Amino acid sequence: xxESILEVKDLRTYFYTEAxxxxxxxxxxxxxxxxxxxxxxxxxxxxxxITALSIMGLIKPPGRVISGEIRLQGQDLLKKSRKELEKIxxxxxxxxxxxxxxxxxxxxxxxxxxxxxxxxxxKVNRKEGWNVALEMLKKVxxxxxxxxxxxxxxxxxxxxxxxxxxxxxLSCNPKVLIADEPTTALDVTIQAQILDLIRLxxxxxxxxxxxxxxxxxxxxxxxxxxxxxYAGQPVEYSDVTTVLEQPKHPYTWGLLSSLPKLNxxxxxxxxxxxxMPPDLGNLPEGCAFAPRCPHKKPVCERQEPSGKxxxxxxxxxxxxxxx
Amino acid sequence: MLSYLIRRTFWMIVTLFFIVLxxxxxxxxxxxxxxxxxxxxxxxxxxxxxxxxKYDLNKPVPVQFEHYxxxxxxxxxxISYRTNESVNSELRTAFPKTMYLGxxxxxxxxxxGVPTGIYAAIKRSKFMDHVILISSLVGTSAxxxxxxxxxxxxVGYKLSLLPIGGYGGISHVILPAFTVSLASAAGYxxxxxxxMLEVLGTDYVRTAEAKGLSQSTVILKHAFRSSVIPLxxxxxxxxxxxxxxxxxxxxxxxxPGIGQMAVxxxxxxxxxxxxxxxxxxxxxxxxxxxxxDIIYALVDPRISY
Amino acid sequence: xxxxxxxxxxxxxEKGGENVLLDVRNLKQYFPVKKGVLQQxxxxxxxxxxxxxxxxxxxxxxxxxxxxxxxxxxxRSILRLTDPTGGEIIYKGQHLEKLSPRGMRPFRREMQIxxxxxxxxxxxxxxxxxxxxxxxxxHHLAQGKGVEKRVYELLDLVGLNxxxxxRYPHEFSGGQRQRIGVARALAVEPELVICDEPVSxxxxxxxxxxxxxLEDLQNELxxxxxxxxxxxxxxxxxxxxxxVMYLGKIVEVAxxSALYAEPKHPYTQALLSAxxxxxxxGTKKQRILLQGDVPSPxxxxxxxxxxxxCRFAQEICRQEVPALRDLGDGHxxxxxxxx
Numbered sequence: 018x019x020e021s022i023l024e025v026k027d028l029r030t031y032f033y034t035e036a037x038x039x040x041x042x043x044x045x046x047x048x049x050x051x052x053x054x055x056x057x058x059x060x061x062x063x064x065x066x067i068t069a070l071s072i073m074g075l076i077k078p079p080g081r082v083i084s085g086e087i088r089l090q091g092q093d094l095l096k097k098s099r100k101e102l103e104k105i106x107x108x109x110x111x112x113x114x115x116x117x118x119x120x121x122x123x124x125x126x127x128x129x130x131x132x133x134x135x136x137x138x139x140k141v142n143r144k145e146g147w148n149v150a151l152e153m154l155k156k157v158x159x160x161x162x163x164x165x166x167x168x169x170x171x172x173x174x175x176x177x178x179x180x181x182x183x184x185x186x187l188s189c190n191p192k193v194l195i196a197d198e199p200t201t202a203l204d205v206t207i208q209a210q211i212l213d214l215i216r217l218x219x220x221x222x223x224x225x226x227x228x229x230x231x232x233x234x235x236x237x238x239x240x241x242x243x244x245x246x247y248a249g250q251p252v253e254y255s256d257v258t259t260v261l262e263q264p265k266h267p268y269t270w271g272l273l274s275s276l277p278k279l280n281x282x283x284x285x286x287x288x289x290x291x292x293m294p295p296d297l298g299n300l301p302e303g304c305a306f307a308p309r310c311p312h313k314k315p316v317c318e319r320q321e322p323s324g325k326x327x328x329x330x331x332x333x334x335x336x337x338x339x340x
Numbered sequence: 341m342l343s344y345l346i347r348r349t350f351w352m353i354v355t356l357f358f359i360v361l362x363x364x365x366x367x368x369x370x371x372x373x374x375x376x377x378x379x380x381x382x383x384x385x386x387x388x389x390x391x392x393x394k395y396d397l398n399k400p401v402p403v404q405f406e407h408y409x410x411x412x413x414x415x416x417x418x419i420s421y422r423t424n425e426s427v428n429s430e431l432r433t434a435f436p437k438t439m440y441l442g443x444x445x446x447x448x449x450x451x452x453g454v455p456t457g458i459y460a461a462i463k464r465s466k467f468m469d470h471v472i473l474i475s476s477l478v479g480t481s482a483x484x485x486x487x488x489x490x491x492x493x494x495v496g497y498k499l500s501l502l503p504i505g506g507y508g509g510i511s512h513v514i515l516p517a518f519t520v521s522l523a524s525a526a527g528y529x530x531x532x533x534x535x536m537l538e539v540l541g542t543d544y545v546r547t548a549e550a551k552g553l554s555q556s557t558v559i560l561k562h563a564f565r566s567s568v569i570p571l572x573x574x575x576x577x578x579x580x581x582x583x584x585x586x587x588x589x590x591x592x593x594x595x596p597g598i599g600q601m602a603v604x605x606x607x608x609x610x611x612x613x614x615x616x617x618x619x620x621x622x623x624x625x626x627x628x629x630x631x632x633d634i635i636y637a638l639v640d641p642r643i644s645y
Numbered sequence: 646x647x648x649x650x651x652x653x654x655x656x657x658x659e660k661g662g663e664n665v666l667l668d669v670r671n672l673k674q675y676f677p678v679k680k681g682v683l684q685q686x687x688x689x690x691x692x693x694x695x696x697x698x699x700x701x702x703x704x705x706x707x708x709x710x711x712x713x714x715x716x717x718x719x720x721r722s723i724l725r726l727t728d729p730t731g732g733e734i735i736y737k738g739q740h741l742e743k744l745s746p747r748g749m750r751p752f753r754r755e756m757q758i759x760x761x762x763x764x765x766x767x768x769x770x771x772x773x774x775x776x777x778x779x780x781x782x783x784h785h786l787a788q789g790k791g792v793e794k795r796v797y798e799l800l801d802l803v804g805l806n807x808x809x810x811x812r813y814p815h816e817f818s819g820g821q822r823q824r825i826g827v828a829r830a831l832a833v834e835p836e837l838v839i840c841d842e843p844v845s846x847x848x849x850x851x852x853x854x855x856x857x858x859l860e861d862l863q864n865e866l867x868x869x870x871x872x873x874x875x876x877x878x879x880x881x882x883x884x885x886x887x888x889v890m891y892l893g894k895i896v897e898v899a900x901x902s903a904l905y906a907e908p909k910h911p912y913t914q915a916l917l918s919a920x921x922x923x924x925x926x927g928t929k930k931q932r933i934l935l936q937g938d939v940p941s942p943x944x945x946x947x948x949x950x951x952x953x954x955c956r957f958a959q960e961i962c963r964q965e966v967p968a969l970r971d972l973g974d975g976h977x978x979x980x981x982x983x984x
Contacts, residue, residue, distance in 0.1 A: 060848035075549055099555075107552035114550075119543040123642055124565050133561075134551040160937075169641040174938040185551065204711035204875065206935045209919035213934065231849065234921030258925045275853035277882030279905065279922060286860070287882070289853030293818050343681045 022225045023049040023072070023110075023193050028085035030064075030071045037298040041067040041080070043249035049193065054219060054226040056240030056257065058233060058272075062294050064249035065229045069195045072227075073112055074102045089193070108138040111186035115198040117178035121170040127154075128166035131185050138189045153184035156221075158214060176207035183214065187222055197229045212238050233272065237261060245269050248295050248305035251324075255331040265333045267310050304336065312337060341637070341644065348633065352626050356619075360412065363618040364405055367611045373397075374609040378421045395421065408615070417619070418612035422605070427616040430601065435620055437507060438586060438597030444517035445524065445582060446575075452525040454571070457532025458564065464537060472529060479526030484585045488519040488592040505594040516593040520585040524578055531574040535567035542566075568639055576632035579625050665735075666869050667700040667723070667837060672732035674715070674722045678943060688943050692718040694893035695732070697969070700837065705863065705870040707884030707901065709877055711916075713939055714890040716873045720839045723871070724756055725749055736837075754784050757830035761842035763822030767814040773800075773825055774810035780832045799828040802865075804858060820851035827858065831866070839871045844879060856883055877920055881905050889913045892942055892950040895969060899976040909978040911955050949981065957982055 030042035042064040049055055057065045071082050074094060087094040089109060094102065114120040122130060131153055132146030141149070147166070154162035157180040170178055179199060186194055196215065200208040216239050219226055228240055236243055236257060243260040245253040245268065253266040264270055271290035278285075292309040295301060301308055307317040317336050324334035375391040376383070392398045396407055411418060417427035460472040496504035496515060503512050539545060540563055548562040590599030598617045605613035637643045674693040677686040693715040700706050708716045722729040725741060734741040741752060760766040767776055777796045781787050787795045797807050803824040814822055823843060830838055840859065844852040860883065862868060874880050880887055881901055888898040889910065897910040908914045915933040922930075935954050940946055946953045952962040961981050969979040 060850060073550055075546065103552045103554055105552065106550055112550045114543055114547060116543060120547045122544040122548065122562050122566070124640060125562070130547075133553065133557075137552060171642045176938060182547070185547070204939075205877065205919040206711060206915060207938070208921070209932060209934055212921065213932075232921065233923035237923050237925055238921045261923055261925055271850060273923065275849045276923065277853075277856070277878040279878045279881060279917075279920060281882075284882075287853040287857055289857060290850035291854075293820065293851070294848075347684075 020051050021048050022051050022053075022090060024086070024088040025068075025072065026086040026088070028068065028071055028082065028087065030067050030076055030080060030082045032080040034079055034298070039298040040249055040300060041297055042071060043300075045085075045246075045249075045251055047244055047251065047254065049225045049227065051192075052219070052223045052225055053242065054228060054240045056236035056243040057227060057229045057246060058231065058236055058243055059246035060231055060272075060294060062248070062297060063246040064297075065246050066197050067249075068246075069112065069197050069227065069229055072193075072195065073106060073110060075106075104138070107134050107186075107191075108189045109191055110193045110195065111189065111191040113179075113182050113186050113194070113196040113199045116202045117175050117182055118202065120182055121178055123170055125169075126166070127168055127170060127173070127181050130170075131181070131188050134185060135188050149188060150184070153188050154181070156187075156218070157181070157184045158210075159184075174207075175203055176210060179203060179207075179211055180214065183211075183218070187218060187224070190222060191224055193227065194224045195227045195229070198231070199228075200235060201230070201232070208235075215239055233261065233276065245272070248300060249297060250305065250334065251332070252306065252334045253332065259331055265327060265331070265338065266335050267312050267337070268306050271309075304334075348630060352630060355626055356622060359622045360409070360615070360619060361405070363615055364408065365401075367609075367614065368401055370609070372609055374421060374611060377609045412619075417616040420605075420613045421610045422608045422613070427612050430613065431598065431616050431620055434596060434598045434601045437595065438590070438599060441513060441516055441520075441590070441595060441597060442582065442586060444513045445520045445586070448517055448521035449525045449528050449575075452521065453528025454532055456525075457529045458536055458559065460529065460533040461536035461540060462559070469533075472533075476526035476529045479522050482523065484519060484523055484588050485592060487522050488516070488589055491515050491519055492592065505592075507594075507596050516589045516595055519589045519592070520582065523585065524582060527574060527578060528571065531571050532567065535570040536563060539563045539567045565639070569636065572632055572635055572639065576629050579628050583621050583625065664702060665699050666702045666737065667871075668733070668735040669699070669719075669723060670697050670733040670735070672696045672719065672722060672734065673730040674718050674727060675730040690942050691893045691945065692942060693722060693729075694942075694945075696890070696893070696895050697732075698888050698895065698898060700869050700871060702836070702869055703863070703867050704885045705872050705883055707880035707887040708871060708873045708890060709875065709880045709887060709916075710890035711875060711939060713892075713942065715893040715942070716890050717841055719890070720758070720841050720871060720873050724753075724758055724839060726758075754833045755835050756837045756839070757833065757835040758839045758841060759823075759826050759830050759843045761845055763819050763826055763846060766826060767822060767829075769814055771813070772810065773805075773812055773814065773817075776814070776825060777810075777828050777832050780829060784833050786833060795832070799832055802831065802862070803828045804854075818851075819847050820854060823847065823855050824858065827855075827862070831862065834866075835868070837869045837871070839873065841873045842875070843872075845874065845876065852879070859883065877905075877917060889916065892939065892945050894950060894979065896951065896980070897976075897978045898969070899978075900974075903974065903976055907976075909972055909976060909983040910951075910980045911957055911982075912951050913978075949979075 025045055025047050028042055028045040032039040032041055045064070045068050047055065057068065059065045070076055072087055072094070076082055082095060085095065089105065094105065097105070128147050128150045131150035132143065135141060135149045136143055136146040151162055151166055154166055159165050159177060159180050165173070170181070173181070199215070200211050203211060212235065228236065230236060240257050243255065243257050244251045245260065245266065247268050253260060253264060253269050260269060264273065274288040275290060277287060290309050295305050295308065301318070303318040303320055304310070304322055307313045310317065314336055322334050322336045322339055324332060325338050326332050327338060375388045375395070375397050379387050379391050396404055408418065417431070419425070420427055420430060423430070456472055460469045463469045492504055492515065495501050502515050506512060545558060545563055548558045586597065587599030587602060589595065590597045591603055598620060601613060602617040605617065672693055673695055675689040675691050678688040678690060679685065680687045696719055698706065708719065710716050718727070721727050723734055729742055732742065736752060736756070741749065774796055777799055778792050781792055781795055796810055800807055800810060805821065805824050805828070814825065817825065843859070844855050847855060856879065859870070863870060872880060872883055884901045886898065887901050887904045888895045889912065890896065891912050897904065897908065897913045904913065905917065908917055915935045918930055918933045933956070937954060940953060948964045949955070949962040949967050952958040955962065959982070965981065967979045967981045969977045971977050972983060
């Protein structure tokens with residue numbers, strides 16, 4: 018097995034709200050190898066973004082990581098102090114967020130927003146920081162970088178701003194890059210540009226990538242492995258071909274059959290998943306997907322499936338496969 | 341930007357014209373004959389008539405206004421009925437003193453309001469946040485004259501730490517400045533707290549944290565700068581109230597500024613002086629608001645006129 | 646699905662049949678840009694710049710394009726939610742573009758809109774019952790007990806529980822709120838519904854539920870839809886015909902299957918090739934990457950608006966605005982080079 022960069026074990030992040038405990042992340046496990054790209058797929062409320070923020074150490078009250086391990090090259094991040102985490106964030110692990118329109122500081126110049134991370138982590142002076150910023154802007158394909166570096170975010174388009182976000186994230190050559198829905202807010206033609214860029218940089222920087230998205234198409238484009246999440250837990254994990262072509266979990270089936278197909282000939286009715294995602298503050302007993310599952314058995318409503326490796330690379334959490 | 345400034349200046353002039361007009365008319369709505377007040381209770385009708393003649397008080401109101409307005413355009417605010425001195429020269433002595441007090445208040449507002457507001461935002465919903473919020477509520481609701489007299493009595497009289505009144509250096513300005521500032525700084529605290537909370541929840545603050553910046557860098561460099569804009573707006577709107585507070589406070593502490601001048605002038609129905617004070621105060625507020633708009637564009641690169 | 650009926654509609658549309666529900670001709674919606682001391686108008690944002698299309702009874706016309714292409718603005722000016730700068734809007738033979746607000750009233754009943762954001766398009770202080778019954782009362786479609794009965798019918802129709810009538814919008818999930826929005830639109834028994842990105846804010850599994858609902862309602866009530874969206878797979882799925890917009894103009898219109906199988910306009914080709922598809926094996930399509938961003942609609946490129954990003958652009962494209970031409974079988978494209 019290749020060297021593992023990041024290993025997450027039994028991660029649980031709960032939010033203690035007035036209405037009760039919301040179990041946003043409820044037992045997430047995965048391993049990320051050097052240079053690997055993992056897609057994390059799920060609908061809103063599946064816990065995919067909270068998993069990312071937990072890894073970054075950016076969970077705010079009333080939320081709290083209550084148990085688990087997050088091992089970056091063997092070291093458990095959950096045991097680190099705030100100061101130690103600040104040295105890791107933006108340096109060893111970096112993150113790109115969904116909305117490029119709001120993720121950049123409107124009152125600071127683009128160059129400064131890249132340079133400050135470089136100055137902080139690489140211990141260089143401001144001038145050198147700006148030189149790195151310029152280099153990064155060129156690398157992410159921003160035309161007239163010498164001019165753009167002195168601009169403010171509002172003077173740039175959404176696609177350009179997302180390039181700037183990528184430049185910030187990669188400026189310190191992180192080992193792990195977490196991209197949280199990086200193209201959801203963009204138009205398709207711009208999305209294609211950004212996905213191309215991410216693919217290119219993945220190779221260039223040899224960064225292990227976690228791509229969080231609701232779009233299975235995006236996963237097919239840039240990921241080697243996929244983890245499908247539902248109600249705070251991974252329900253299926255495998256390589257991208259298996260998940261898209263021979264999925265085993267009923268939820269993954271449901272997701273795929275909900276999608277209108279571009280290459281379908283003639284009109285076919287969509288097969289949606291019935292019902293709604295569960296209330297994370299009041300999860301059903303047994304399998305969280307059982308109330309919506311067309312294949313549920315009596316056991317599904319009583320007992321939580323523990324999950325099973327069907328083959329060395331294919332994990333499914335479903336009673337259909339547990340004997 | 342230039343065309344904005346031109347438009348803005350035009351509207352400033354229109355505003356000031358209406359302020360002059362309204363203030364002028366109000367003088368004639370209040371009961372009483374200024375000439376009689378000037379001449380004193382025992383004056384004969386002839387004397388009163390002579391005074392009316394001297395100050396044009398027997399002419400129709402529009403004529404009086406025209407007269408006043410033409411002089412105003414020449415920069416002449418007239419002669420005080422009471423002291424027989426030029427209003428211009430009286431204002432020239434009094435106005436800087438009010439400005440001195442006013443800037444001291446502003447300085448205190450920022451000094452107290454901004455750090456307290458930021459602190460409350462960081463400690464959101466914790467004990468200190470509640471303490472700060474309640475004190476700021478007390479601060480805004482307490483009447484200025486009441487705060488003034490309490491400070492005067494306790495700090496000035498009982499403890500004899502500071503002079504109890506009059507004009508002078510820093511030791512003289514502390515008490516009156518505090519009196520006005522306690523109320524308006526409380527407003528600053530709440531505005532800073534609210535806008536900081538809003539900014540702390542934005543995506544770009546999260547981006548800043550994700551870069552590994554320290555908490556203080558995130559707050560001072562990323563969050564505070566963008567939260568300044570609502571504060572500037574508030575400071576601009578607060579100016580009118582501030583003027584009111586100054587007038588009351590000058591009375592309590594015997595501060596010889598335009599507030600004192602106004603109070604005396606109103607008692608004597610000294611119209612040229614009243615008009616002069618109103619005009620100066622109005623110009624100050626209008627210009628300050630103008631400055632606020634320009635500061636906006638300097639602080640926030642997204643705003644351009 | 647009644648495929649034969651749908652085919653007939655498309656057929657009719659392509660042959661330019663007589664039975665037109667909505668005929669939009671050369672619609673223009675400009676917004677002035679003001680500047681200077683006296684706030685002179687120095688330019689126009691040409692959000693919609695000469696758009697023409699027809700909608701036939703019972704069909705779904707998809708309107709796609711990227712943000713800023715004018716698809717939403719077009720939808721709003723058809724409903725006269727904004728006053729169009731120019732052009733004609735002919736609904737069942739009547740001109741709407743010059744009607745007074747009073748004159749528009751009967752048409753407001755026949756043309757409804759469903760909005761993108763199910764969170765902000767419902768008044769948070771109104772009960773679901775009141776949200777749905779308000780249009781019924783305004784248009785005097787039922788009285789007394791009849792109103793209630795109608796509200797219940799509508800809730801049944803969109804797949805909500807009758808108990809839901811006594812709740813507030815915030816108590817519902819996004820998908821359910823969109824159902825409330827649909828019920829409100831259908832309350833006045835419209836014939837044409839403009840669906841403005843009705844599923845973009847929803848998760849895929851819920852999105853599929855709403856798409857199915859819209860399709861069922863169309864069959865049951867013989868509705869016509871103008872379906873505005875940026876998601877090309879969704880538009881393909883639901884539309885009989887599709888119009889592609891770029892910078893305020895329609896660049897291509899065709900039957901859905903024809904457009905996706907054989908896009909004629911270079912922009913449509915690039916747009917379709919850019920969609921990431923959830924498949925790994927099989928023939929991967931060749932991606933056409935467009936360079937740069939969409940130009941500003943205040944100062945669009947001369948000639949063909951797309952020439953600045955088009956890989957085939959020639960001299961004529963920089964000079965002449967291409968007309969929307971019929972390339973056969975009702976497949977229209979606005980491109981000098983398309984065949």
